[in-house]
Amino acid sequence: MEALRLEGVSKRYGRRPVLEGVSLSVRPGEVYALAGPNGSGKTTLIRLATGLAFPTKGRAFLLGEDVHKSPAARRHLGAVVEAPAAFYPYLTGRENLRMHARLSGVEDEARIGEVLARLKLLAVADQKVEGYSLGQRQRLGLAAAILHRPKVLVLDEPTSGLDPEGVELVHRLLQELAREGVAILLSTHHLQEVARYAHRVGILGGGRLLDEVALSGKEAYRLEAEPLEGALALLKTLPQVASARLQGRSVVFEGEPEAALRALLAEGYRVRALVPHRFDLLDYYQERVRHV
Numbered sequence: 001m002e003a004l005r006l007e008g009v010s011k012r013y014g015r016r017p018v019l020e021g022v023s024l025s026v027r028p029g030e031v032y033a034l035a036g037p038n039g040s041g042k043t044t045l046i047r048l049a050t051g052l053a054f055p056t057k058g059r060a061f062l063l064g065e066d067v068h069k070s071p072a073a074r075r076h077l078g079a080v081v082e083a084p085a086a087f088y089p090y091l092t093g094r095e096n097l098r099m100h101a102r103l104s105g106v107e108d109e110a111r112i113g114e115v116l117a118r119l120k121l122l123a124v125a126d127q128k129v130e131g132y133s134l135g136q137r138q139r140l141g142l143a144a145a146i147l148h149r150p151k152v153l154v155l156d157e158p159t160s161g162l163d164p165e166g167v168e169l170v171h172r173l174l175q176e177l178a179r180e181g182v183a184i185l186l187s188t189h190h191l192q193e194v195a196r197y198a199h200r201v202g203i204l205g206g207g208r209l210l211d212e213v214a215l216s217g218k219e220a221y222r223l224e225a226e227p228l229e230g231a232l233a234l235l236k237t238l239p240q241v242a243s244a245r246l247q248g249r250s251v252v253f254e255g256e257p258e259a260a261l262r263a264l265l266a267e268g269y270r271v272r273a274l275v276p277h278r279f280d281l282l283d284y285y286q287e288r289v290r291h292v
């Protein structure tokens with residue numbers, strides 16, 4: 001079952017549409033990154049998915065339960081939406097986490113130590129939060145969000161304000177959590193970084209989900225052949241080809257290049273080039289949002 005699902009979600013502020021009919025889903029163990037220019041609605045979408053804002057149309061589900069109708073659905077959710085998360089400044093990091101733990105019914109001192117260690121906060125755990133740097137607060141926010149072992153984690157720009165070590169720490173943590181089966185939806189402007197481990201990237205623009213890119217990690221190849229449309233159609237029929245799509249004046253496909261070449265030549269296509277293809281997410285993204 002999908003861990004998180006948005007069904008035709010729209011949001012208007014007054015008469016102004018911000019999101020129009022966005023549907024997406026995130027499976028357990030999947031990292032789904034939301035990208036889009038400033039003002040494209042990423043934060044709004046995240047607020048709708050977590051139940052912090054109501055959609056004008058459409059519905060949001062967490063593990064099959066409607067987030068806006070069943071507050072209990074949120075027990076499976078960990079989220080950092082307003083960054084840095086609000087903490088009591090006169091309490092220490094550990095005391096703040098204890099408060100969170102009590103509110104979510106965790107009451108497990110060992111778990112508090114575990115998440116502090118995971119976020120590399122043990123050295124400052126017993127200092128008051130008012131003395132924390134922005135990056136330390138960000139990490140404490142994430143520590144609070146994962147304290148109750150949520151099955152779904154929703155994060156708005158989880159690496160903003162972090163130094164390079166902090167950025168790496170968060171990326172590593174998210175990969176580990178995904179391997180443990182957590183479904184993760186995050187928004188980001190740092191496409192190249194999340195492309196290393198995100199499974200899918202949703203591109204928002206003009207209030208719509210313009211595209212979803214699956215980052216499979218499989219070997220891809222770029223083919224230049226004539227006629228190109230026919231070559232694309234042929235590749236799509238081959239069992240050795242997992243996926244194929246048009247990109248500019250080439251076809252990009254995943255699969256076995258030898259089998260593809262044999263089939264193309266056997267059918268009389270003129271093959272001009274068949275080379276390994278490195279998918280550049282940033283290039284693709286820029287092309288996708290250029291005309292919005």
Ligand SMILES: Nc1ncnc2c1ncn2[C@@H]1O[C@H](COP(=O)(O)OP(=O)(O)OP(=O)(O)O)[C@@H](O)[C@H]1O
Binds near residue numbers: 013
């Ligand atoms: N409470 C609100 N009232 C009115 N308009 C809002 C409200 N919240 C967001 N908006 C508008 O909705 C649009 C989308 O904002 P949102 O913050 O979701 O974008 P974003 O993609 O997260 O942007 P950024 O990349 O800058 O963080 C913006 O034009 C914003 O001005």
